[in-house]
Amino acid sequence: MSLPDPVKFTFSGSGAVTPVRLCCCIGMTCITKSASCTLKLHFLLERMAHLELKKCIFLLNVFKLLIGASLEKNVSLPSPAKVNLTCKLDEHSHLKNPQVTWKRGSQTISHTSKSHNSWTIQVTVSDSSHLGSYVCILKAEKEISATFNLQVPKLQGKDKPVITYERDRAVMVCKSDYDPKGWTWYMTNGTELVPIDRILRSDKFQIKSPSPNVNRLEILKLTKEDGGVYWCEAAFELGNSLYKFELKVLSIAAPLKPFIAIVAEVAILFTTIVLYEIYSKKKGKGEFWWGFLVG
Amino acid sequence: MAAEAGRAPEPPDGGWGWVVLFGAFVSIGFAYAFPKGLAIFFKEIQDFFGTSYSEIAWVSSIMLATTYGAGPISSILVNRYGSRPVVMFGGLLCGVGMISAAFCTSILQLYICVGFITGFGLALNLQPSVIIVGKYFLKRRPIANGLAMAGSPVMLCTLAPLNQFLFDNFGWRGSFLILGAILLNCCVAGALFRPIGPGTAPVKTQVNEEGKDALKGKITEDGPMEKKIEEEEEKDCFEKVNQYLDFSLFKHRGFLIYLIGNVLMFLGFFAPIVFLAPYAKHTGIDEYSAAFLLSILAIVDMVARPATGIIANSRWVRPRIQYFFSFAIAFNGACHLLCPLASSYTGLIVYSSFFGLAFGMVCAMLFETLMDLVGAARFTSAVGLVTIAECCTILLGPPIGGILIDTFGDYKYMFIKCGAVMVLAGTFLFIMNYYNYRMLAKEEKERKTKEEDLKSLRTENEGKKNWNKDSTEDGPELEPLRENGEGVKKEMNGTNEV
Numbered sequence: 198m199s200l201p202d203p204v205k206f207t208f209s210g211s212g213a214v215t216p217v218r219l220c221c222c223i224g225m226t227c228i229t230k231s232a233s234c235t236l237k238l239h240f241l242l243e244r245m246a247h248l249e250l251k252k253c254i255f256l257l258n259v260f261k262l263l264i265g266a267s268l269e270k271n272v273s274l275p276s277p278a279k280v281n282l283t284c285k286l287d288e289h290s291h292l293k294n295p296q297v298t299w300k301r302g303s304q305t306i307s308h309t310s311k312s313h314n315s316w317t318i319q320v321t322v323s324d325s326s327h328l329g330s331y332v333c334i335l336k337a338e339k340e341i342s343a344t345f346n347l348q349v350p351k352l353q354g355k356d357k358p359v360i361t362y363e364r365d366r367a368v369m370v371c372k373s374d375y376d377p378k379g380w381t382w383y384m385t386n387g388t389e390l391v392p393i394d395r396i397l398r399s400d401k402f403q404i405k406s407p408s409p410n411v412n413r414l415e416i417l418k419l420t421k422e423d424g425g426v427y428w429c430e431a432a433f434e435l436g437n438s439l440y441k442f443e444l445k446v447l448s449i450a451a452p453l454k455p456f457i458a459i460v461a462e463v464a465i466l467f468t469t470i471v472l473y474e475i476y477s478k479k480k481g482k483g484e485f486w487w488g489f490l491v492g
Numbered sequence: 493m494a495a496e497a498g499r500a501p502e503p504p505d506g507g508w509g510w511v512v513l514f515g516a517f518v519s520i521g522f523a524y525a526f527p528k529g530l531a532i533f534f535k536e537i538q539d540f541f542g543t544s545y546s547e548i549a550w551v552s553s554i555m556l557a558t559t560y561g562a563g564p565i566s567s568i569l570v571n572r573y574g575s576r577p578v579v580m581f582g583g584l585l586c587g588v589g590m591i592s593a594a595f596c597t598s599i600l601q602l603y604i605c606v607g608f609i610t611g612f613g614l615a616l617n618l619q620p621s622v623i624i625v626g627k628y629f630l631k632r633r634p635i636a637n638g639l640a641m642a643g644s645p646v647m648l649c650t651l652a653p654l655n656q657f658l659f660d661n662f663g664w665r666g667s668f669l670i671l672g673a674i675l676l677n678c679c680v681a682g683a684l685f686r687p688i689g690p691g692t693a694p695v696k697t698q699v700n701e702e703g704k705d706a707l708k709g710k711i712t713e714d715g716p717m718e719k720k721i722e723e724e725e726e727k728d729c730f731e732k733v734n735q736y737l738d739f740s741l742f743k744h745r746g747f748l749i750y751l752i753g754n755v756l757m758f759l760g761f762f763a764p765i766v767f768l769a770p771y772a773k774h775t776g777i778d779e780y781s782a783a784f785l786l787s788i789l790a791i792v793d794m795v796a797r798p799a800t801g802i803i804a805n806s807r808w809v810r811p812r813i814q815y816f817f818s819f820a821i822a823f824n825g826a827c828h829l830l831c832p833l834a835s836s837y838t839g840l841i842v843y844s845s846f847f848g849l850a851f852g853m854v855c856a857m858l859f860e861t862l863m864d865l866v867g868a869a870r871f872t873s874a875v876g877l878v879t880i881a882e883c884c885t886i887l888l889g890p891p892i893g894g895i896l897i898d899t900f901g902d903y904k905y906m907f908i909k910c911g912a913v914m915v916l917a918g919t920f921l922f923i924m925n926y927y928n929y930r931m932l933a934k935e936e937k938e939r940k941t942k943e944e945d946l947k948s949l950r951t952e953n954e955g956k957k958n959w960n961k962d963s964t965e966d967g968p969e970l971e972p973l974r975e976n977g978e979g980v981k982k983e984m985n986g987t988n989e990v
Contacts, residue, residue, distance in 0.1 A: 357660055361663060365665070368539055368540050405542075407542065413539075413542065447662070447666070451666065452662045452670055453669075455673075456670055459670065459673035459677075460673050463673070463679060463680055466680045466683075467679060467680050467683055470683040474686065
């Protein structure tokens, strides 16, 4: 199976420009009619479009094999699914009669279907043991391999440290492209991960969920000791996904130093200009009075 | 003696003017670039307060609206106190606004601190800086305007990485605190704005007062003479209002043309910049390359503004500068109309370069053309009235573009709309300025013939000395008054003395 062509897009507009929500259908029905599917476009070397459909049973992936390139593709699976992985050889390639094998680790998998330039396997992912790397190896004059990494969806957050101040509050927002079953937050105690119990310490920690795929941790009344690493964990059917946040708590003095430096610079420049003006006016006034007396 | 001191001195076109130009460069740069530079912080603030994107976007909109909407207030203050104290106060206000924003605990407080207070401070920075450039330069005014307006892209290129650095090291609160201190530098820029000459608005009243004294001194119970004094007093009250904000500009043909053309133009001016990066991402370009397009725009803009100033100052262009301005606007519109044809990354780079060039050309001449039409004296009020009128369309432009994009799902209609509006504005300005130039030439001719008649009549009157003659011309006693009036009128019409 290769990428169906053409792909039909229908728009359901929203008020704002971003985010734009699309509903995509690809020849077979999209599972959720009312909800919107998130469209992701990835551009690989030859700018070929790959589509990931949320909550659709079949995941279609097509690769273009290029000579000499090493290819890797991450496939996010939020829930159990049957996945078709296809390796497709470019028509313009001059490799003749290639031999293609699909492997996972050391185990060879037999093809589900093949044509003169594409080879497909179907993987049934029902639990976490089926996740991992699936490699298609093409042997002809050269050996090319393409890897599919089947994994749980990755989370998004802030990759740079979150900077906050004492007595302020810190907010860490964890996002996912798919809706997980549950969220948990951990703080590090030495090397241990301690889950944050929001009920026990509700005056300090607040966990909110504005939408199913977004989770917020708020830490109130910050102190220096609150700084460190925090983890956000999203539970999916096929496993858990983690994201690391780094929290830095600064004191007020930190930005105050450059602030005072700049204010001092402004004051110095300002005073210099004012003094120069007074000086030149004194000189000028003298001439004016002289001119007035004479002329 | 007093009349001679009352006549406005010739603009220096150099000397301390270059220092003032540097101050204006800094001041204008902050006024235009600061709101754009704040966008880096919005994502973090949005997460912090848990608001939606549109609520955060209001901060920017309020700031922009206040900066343009407070134009008339700025003009009134400059008319009353001069540029220097207004800019210093504006800088202080900006600083206070941002420093207090660092301690905000709700989005509403941010609207007030960042939106209103800082926005108002920037308004008090922008207008007086433009005004004082017009006071210090005449022969080299287009170059001066081009250089002063170049402050905007330069400041933007400086502020963007600086804001990113501050944000990475101090978070948004610390960054606002430090930015508040940086904005205090506008006070320093304002301190450089040494007042020059009394300007011609007070000169008018001074001259009239003199005329009144001269008349009172000569009072001999003469009928026509008393009537003249009453007329002068009535005019004085009206002039008092006009001294603060010159509403008589609305009768000025050139001003009206400029106002209508610009209000139309701003409908399509800013939207393409706002949507350039999203459009690039929509066509599949990654985030960094999309940001690079904006950098290209800024760099070309930076070079285009002084270059346009130099071209506009040349012997061939300066007398017909209004045509050059209309051409720049139409060129801008043409760029947008051709943009949908550019689908590849190279095409977008070409578009960004031409857009940067066109944008710079228009911005460099934005205030120069207004000065050219109304003259340096009335420019103070003119700029205030123009900015508050532009305020509405500036704010409407991007949301209308957004609605178009949402409705049709395609960016090209937004570009077509912007391009069409700007080509229309350019054509309108071109035609109306052609008409205006012709009318000005005609009026000049009429005035010259009138002067010649007056001269011949004066020689007659000197010989006769007959007060009871019912003549439509003024008597010889009012001749010095009239001459001063003529001189003032000439300056106010802003005839080009290249």
